Amino acid sequence: MKTLSIIVLLVVAELCGAYAQSAPQTIQQNFDAARIQLSQQREAQLEVEASVGKKLQDIERKLLPARRKNELGMMSASAREELLKKVKAENRVLLDDARYLSDVYDDLSLQLEIMANSAGRELIQKQPIDNQVKGAGVELKADLLDYAFDQIEEVLGGEVAQSKAIGNQGQILAGSTYSVGPLSWFLSSDGIYAGHLKNNYSSGLPTLGHEESANVALLFKGEPVELAIDVSGGKARAIAEIQSDPLDLFQKGGVWLWPIILIALISVFCGCMKFFQLAKIREPDAQWLASILGAVRSGDLESAKQLTQSCKHPAAEMIRASMCYISAGVDVVEEVIYEQLIGVQSKLQKWLPFIAVTAATAPLLGLLGTVSGMIRMFNVITVTGTGDVKPMAGGISEALVTTLFGLVVAIPALIMHTMLSRRSNGVVQNTEKLGLTFVNGLRKL
Template sequence: MLLFILTMGVMPVVQAKDIDVKDLKSDLEDVSQRLTKYRDEVLIEKASVAREMNKMEEELLIKRREREIVDLGAKGREAKLYSLRKSVATFKKEADYIEGALKDFSIEFDLRSRPGHQSELGQVENPDVVTRVKSLEKAFESVNSMLGGEFVKAEVVTDGGTLSRGTICNLGPAGWFKDDSGKYYGSVEMLSGATHGRLNSDVNQSDVEALFAQGSSRLKLDVTGGKARAISKIQDDPLKLFEKGGVWLWPILTIAFFSTVCGVIKFIQLSKIKEPNADWIGNLLTYVNKGDLDAAKSACAGVAHPVAEVLTKSIDFVSAGANVVEEVVYERIIGVQSQLQKWLPFIAVTAATAPLLGLLGTVSGMIRMFNVITVTGTGDVKPMAGGISEALVTTLFGLIVAIPALILHTMLSRRSNGVVQATERLSLSFVNGLKSK
């Protein structure tokens, strides 16, 4: 019994020693390879079955649609066909719109490309949609490269009209140039439709040298691509407005000149008139009552006021009575009023006519703009700028002339009426003094 127990205890040890580990590993690898191969075959079968299923589903969908069309009848089929044609037309419009947008973008990209980023679309005849999409991708690449700053080799047009080759530092829409010889430097302005940038020598040479040598410098940045600089030049140069005003600006300026001359002459004339003091009429009546007419005329001669001339002429008729003197005074006052109102109507006409001439220039400019639209369409507003400028500038100058002319006429008319009223008041005081004698 003990021998049996010992034998049973030894048997597992002997069997473990008899098993070959290498054979087990080989069998395991063989099983693993067969499992992998089986899985690959299953995947291939699944893909094949999935394709067959998709194909059968498509065929089933087509059959169902055919069955639906059969069930619809003739009218239903016509309605369905109409709906499909309408959808096709809508998709075609969308495709045409997208193609047109890509075309406009590619053209605009060619026109506005910075130096060193010109597109190849200009060299391709009738580019297709794929080519235009590539242009869009290139535009994004150009924007990404310029936003971080880049140095590229390119040619620019100098102030002398010659091409100079050098290095351009592009930073977004702005760029600075330095030629290989170091003779030309400055900011680069890209004009619409131009193949080369134009050099503006508006920066300090040391700043440009520092930019290209060290990669950093303090420079003025025009993020509008030169438009802000052009607008600044227009605003700083008033003569540009005269050029844009057209032919109707000159009549406005002509009447403004004559109105100014008349206003200045009238202002000088009225500023010389000084109203006599309160005792002057009393002294004049004293001389007249004493019969010393020469002294009375001398007293009138020392007064710088129209009433002096009126009363000087009236003194000669004192002997005829107060009523005759009164008639002479009214006659002379009419002449004084006419003299003081002289040239004022022209200023009033200027104030009324200048806005009308401006409106006439506006209508002329609008007609010119619509004529340009008839030829070029509304895609580009630059050809219409001349007509718009003429329309707005003439209105501007019309108001600039009319408002000061209206103010000047009001002030001079009020001053003139005040002088006439003072003349009437002093003359009536003199006549009443004679009647009370």
């Protein structure tokens, strides 16, 4: 009996040990299964929440117009008008921004077309013709911008590539281009032509400048050289060339510039003639008229006439003509002097009216050229729009250059007319004074 009890106890102990060993493994398995089930439930819950949220957003989106209509319906008529004005103003701002971005993009395309390689040119040619506010070609525009950034990254460190350029005689030259940022230098394949490159939007190929050609040739050989750098991409050099060529102003002035130049030349001629006429006049001294009166008092008219011939002044001719009427009385002499004075005044005013007309007409001709240039500019705007100002440059130049030349001619003409008129009036007043002095002297006799 004891043996049986011992056997039973041993069996129970063995079973308890086995259960104790298997219990932790079962708990771990149950925990892992519960965790997996919890994850699955969470994922299912998230899917349900996403689906519900999407349906809620769709419902909100569908309800938004109805809510907006309800709000508009509850507004007063004045409030709706104010809201409509605000929306239209915002729409105009957005349209202006879109047009500005489109103009900037068009300018980028024009500049990039000059420097682009074959792949870039093909990309540019794919651009839609209508680059207005429409959304067409947005992907192509983005691709072109990416290409432009890639080109900038390539040339920032400097690159040498095969290219072509237009020489000073219009020939197309093949060679190599050394580019650093916006700066480019060219060397022909035969090594004869070298210089910096200038963008030429009309021909599609850059134009070769021959300044510092020897240094450019050394640059391609890898030798250290000093070169003039135009960081504006050639614009500063072009402006300097325009400012250094005065004859270019005559070409920009248009047809209205030639009448201004013509009246300027005639005004200069009249001014010179008048200056030489007044330069010959010499003011008589104080004893000259007293000597003439003394000779008349003594009855020696021939000596008095000889004294008038020795003086180069209009008063001398006037007094000499009046001596022939001394025997008729002083009153007759006075009338003759006034008659001669009118002739002297008319002679001294000669050439001056045309100078005055020039001073008044030149600004008007300049204004006429300005109006003509503005009309031409607005005609160009009607065809090309305001995106690119280069086609309008001719009309603007004609408008400004004619005004410039009109003022350049009018201001000196006005100054010259004022000075010559003052001198002429002084001579006339002095002539009248000498004539009255001569008549008063005769009366005393």
